[in-house]
Amino acid sequence: MGTIWPNALTSDLSGRAGPKYQRVADTIRGAIEDGTLCIGTKLPPVRELAYQLKITPGTVARAYTMLTDAGLLQAEVGRGTFVAEPENKVPDDVWSRQLHLLEAQNPGHVSLFSPRLVDVGQVAALREAMVKVSQADPLLFLNYPTRDAYEPVREVVAEWLSDDLLGNVHQNDVVLTHGGQNGILTVLQTVLEGAQPTILVEDLSYAGFRRAADLARARVVGVAMDEKGILPESLELAIRKTGATVLCTSPEVHNPTGLYTPLERRKQIVEIARRHEVQIIEDDCYRMGEARAPSYRVLAPELGWHVTSFSKTITPALRVGFALAPKGRAADLRRTAEYSYFGIAQPLAELTRILLSDPRTPQLVRDVRKEMAKYVRIAVNALGSFELVWSDSVPFLWLMLPSGWRAAAFTRAAEAQGVQIRSADEFALRDGRAPNAVRIAINGHVTTARFEDAMTRLRTLLDNPPEQISV
Missing domain, CATH: 1.10.10.10 (Winged helix-like DNA-binding domain superfamily/Winged helix DNA-binding domain)
Incomplete structure (x- = not known):
């Protein structure tokens, strides 16, 4: 040589x-x-x-x-x-083919319970990043996590999150959590006070809000909503009746309906929250595309808490989330995280830093969104003649069932056909009423042909309701 x-x-x-x-x-x-x-x-x-x-x-x-x-x-x-x-080296396409292994073992089964992302190269990027982590300073694998040790990671996350609609994000604003769900719980632990505090959620809402509230020993009360999200008059009434101090909401991508809360409605909600000093926790984990209106963190800097992750844009496997506190509350949020779990593992934090600072990652996110949109369009082509809420940048669809079907019966019939979906009942409060609807998640782990076949099975069921309505 x-x-x-x-x-x-x-x-x-x-x-x-x-x-x-x-x-x-x-x-x-x-x-x-x-x-x-x-x-x-x-x-x-x-x-x-x-x-x-x-x-x-x-x-x-x-x-x-x-x-x-x-x-x-x-x-x-x-x-x-x-x-x-x-x-x-193991070719990347071998790993991609393994994504379909479980479905291949049971070709009649397609799970549409939770979104599953298409692999467009993020698996290879993660493997490469893991090799880099393995070569890091040995102290990374031996020391307890410290606030200073996380600073390079927080700086990368702050740059990743900063935009006009989320506002300027400083690394001191960022707390790393074990996924978005842990972020919600960490924020609730920070803001809730009293023997039995009350939090407000939409009548139909992400079940994780209720589970986090249970762990925090808080009472959950539903607020009526329409096609634009929370109804301001219902919010005002609920606050006056319950004395609630926290509102949990998802204005960009409401889970499970996929609805969006426009700017004017958000301003009305902020006005009410300010009047009653109610903290707003915004769960932004399901958004895959660009935000369409300013976040509550921007609209109400003194009240808006923001929780997000890259579970719906890169991978849910790492369980890494990001919580942002409103003005003047960052130290409170950090203290809660440090007291409860010290911080996420340093090798995982370093993996996050490498992944988010890789110049190829933004393109991976765009490619994931593009490929997931193909599945959405397949579903719309099959089910679009029914009352359907959907978006190219949302990894699920909301289907209002036609006359002759009840949600529970339809989900059972779909499962008998090898397709698992979620009933609206799973998103309703314990004492609440659910609409006659189902949520259909996008599964990028199956081929588009398999997904299209699943949509055809659902379409056949919708076209042929039972003669007697069952509950």
Whole structure:
């Protein structure tokens, strides 16, 4: 191989930060990716490269081991270390095909309970990020998490979240949580006071609000809604009757109906909340596209708490969420998180930092949205003649059932046909009434052909209601 590449390596090392072994590994990786080191190229023996770089043999050996474990190098006893053949890595399409393994084992079954994202490359990006995490400073794997240690992650998250409709986000505003649900609970633990506080939700709402309230020993009261969301007069009445201090709502993508609360209605809600000093918790986890109106964090900076995650845009598997406090309450929110779980694991936080700072990630998010929209359009083509609420950037559809069907009976009939969906009853309060409707989630883990077949089965059921209405 001569001396050209090792000399270039010496120059590259001087311009990199981090432990020497990681600098060596990163530089070799870069040389492989840009073609400086071709497949099959033999690398210098450990001691020879260490001598040329003026570092210890153990440092070079550690770098070689990292790259061998990552599949970039191949060590052969008695021959040396070589740049590995691409066949030594598992092709990305193999991993994508495995997404369909469960459905292939049971071809008659399609679960549309919860959204499942299409893999457009985020699995490969996560694998790559995990390799980088494995090469991080050993202290990352040995220390308790600290507030200062999370600062680089919070800075990346703040940049990721900042936009005109969410407002300027500073890293001090961000608290990392174990997914959006944990974010909601953390905020409730921060704001609720008294022996049995009361929170308000839409009459139909995300079940996670109620579960978090149960854990916080809070009472949940429903507020009437229309096609624009919460009815202001009902909100005012509920606050006066119950003394509620918190409102939980999802104005951008209401779960389960998919409805959207326009700006004028949001302003009315803010006016009422200010008059009664009610905190507003906005759950923004289901939005895949751009926001259409300013968040409550912008409209009511002193009252608006914001919870989101990348579960519906990148992956739900990591269980990472972000909670933002209103003006003057960030320290309270951080204290709740630190007292309850110290913070998310530092390797997971570093994985989040790497993933969100990768310049390829925004395109991955756009590609996920584009592919999920294909499934939405398949569903609309099959079910569009019925009363259907849908959007290209929402990973579920809301279907009002035609005459002859009740939600419970329809979900049972659909399951008998191998399609699992959710009844509106699952989103109603215990003492509330649910409309005759179902939620149909998008499942990107099955092929579009399988998904279309599932929609056809639902369409056949809708066209053929039972002669007797069952409950």
